[in-house]
Amino acid sequence: KRKFVKLSTISAYAxxxxxxxxxxxxxxxxxxxEQEVQQFVLLKLDAGxxxxxxxxxxxxxxxxxxxxxxxxxxQHCDWNIKYPNTQENKALEVLNITNHKKLMAFVSDNFTFxxxxxxxxxxxxxxxxxxxxxxxxxxxxxxxxVSISKTIERIYIIDSEVKHTELIISSPKTQNxxxxxxxxxxxxxxxRPLKRIVNDKFFIITNEEKPTEPRTFRNYYKAVLRTLNxxxxxxxxxxxxxxxxxIESNCDYKTVSVILGHSDISTTLNxxxxxxxxxxxxxxxxx
Numbered sequence: 001k002r003k004f005v006k007l008s009t010i011s012a013y014a015x016x017x018x019x020x021x022x023x024x025x026x027x028x029x030x031x032x033x034e035q036e037v038q039q040f041v042l043l044k045l046d047a048g049x050x051x052x053x054x055x056x057x058x059x060x061x062x063x064x065x066x067x068x069x070x071x072x073x074x075q076h077c078d079w080n081i082k083y084p085n086t087q088e089n090k091a092l093e094v095l096n097i098t099n100h101k102k103l104m105a106f107v108s109d110n111f112t113f114x115x116x117x118x119x120x121x122x123x124x125x126x127x128x129x130x131x132x133x134x135x136x137x138x139x140x141x142x143x144x145x146v147s148i149s150k151t152i153e154r155i156y157i158i159d160s161e162v163k164h165t166e167l168i169i170s171s172p173k174t175q176n177x178x179x180x181x182x183x184x185x186x187x188x189x190x191x192r193p194l195k196r197i198v199n200d201k202f203f204i205i206t207n208e209e210k211p212t213e214p215r216t217f218r219n220y221y222k223a224v225l226r227t228l229n230x231x232x233x234x235x236x237x238x239x240x241x242x243x244x245x246x247i248e249s250n251c252d253y254k255t256v257s258v259i260l261g262h263s264d265i266s267t268t269l270n271x272x273x274x275x276x277x278x279x280x281x282x283x284x285x286x287x
Contacts, residue, residue: 011155117205125242137200145180177261
């Protein structure tokens with residue numbers, strides 16, 4: 001797989017293999033039965049992992065198993081795995097309007113480069129790795145856009161005998177994640193005087209030649225929420241909040257999907273478009 005996927009993907013496969021698959025199936029050399037895989041799935045769900053996470057484990061297991069069958073090391077076996085249908089869909093965690101305004105006001109009125117990073121996420125829906133990798137040269141004031149072309153993340157390196165982690169800058173999550181996002185008037189007013197004096201190669205959040213890693217920036221963001229007495233919200237919740245506000249403002253779904261860098265509009269629809277009874281009634285009345 002190494003020739004065809006990103007280094008971070010290989011790293012993720014390795015973590016799944018070492019932490020979950022090998023401890024359970026490592027002693028099997030001929031066949032892994034459907035019953036064993038089903039038991040593995042239920043144990044991981046009982047341990048509190050989400051269905052998506054467990055399904056990611058099975059993707060890796062199936063890739064390994066298919067390859068094993070191909071080279072005649074494993075016996076062919078189809079697994080029909082069932083998942084409990086009792087899991088409720090968790091509500092998307094977003095800032096309510098009051099807290100959204102409070103956070104916007106704080107990071108706008110108390111300028112630091114880290115606060116600028118939070119403001120950019122609130123007004124563009126960028127992922128944390130994307131904003132940590134953002135450099136001043138990615139801002140085009142003439143066009144009024146920010147260009148997303150890279151992301152930063154810490155990954156496990158497994159090639160050496162001594163396992164370690166490295167901070168790497170790579171291409172964004174998917175091809176669709178390469179995108180230009182228009183900047184709001186508020187951001188443009190803030191960025192114009194800065195662009196005249198900063199080094200284009202410096203990273204925006206640090207305003208230095210070295211970037212900060214997502215974990216460090218995430219910890220700072222959590223501290224800001226505590227300062228403002230805003231209930232804990234994952235950093236990714238800023239992206240969800242941006243998208244939710246776009247939908248609430250009646251932006252068309254395709255545009256929101258492109259701004260977020262989703263590879264398929266169905267991702268946007270499934271995550272953010274949940275008409276309430278009032279919207280349904282308006283639809284029927286219009287019809």
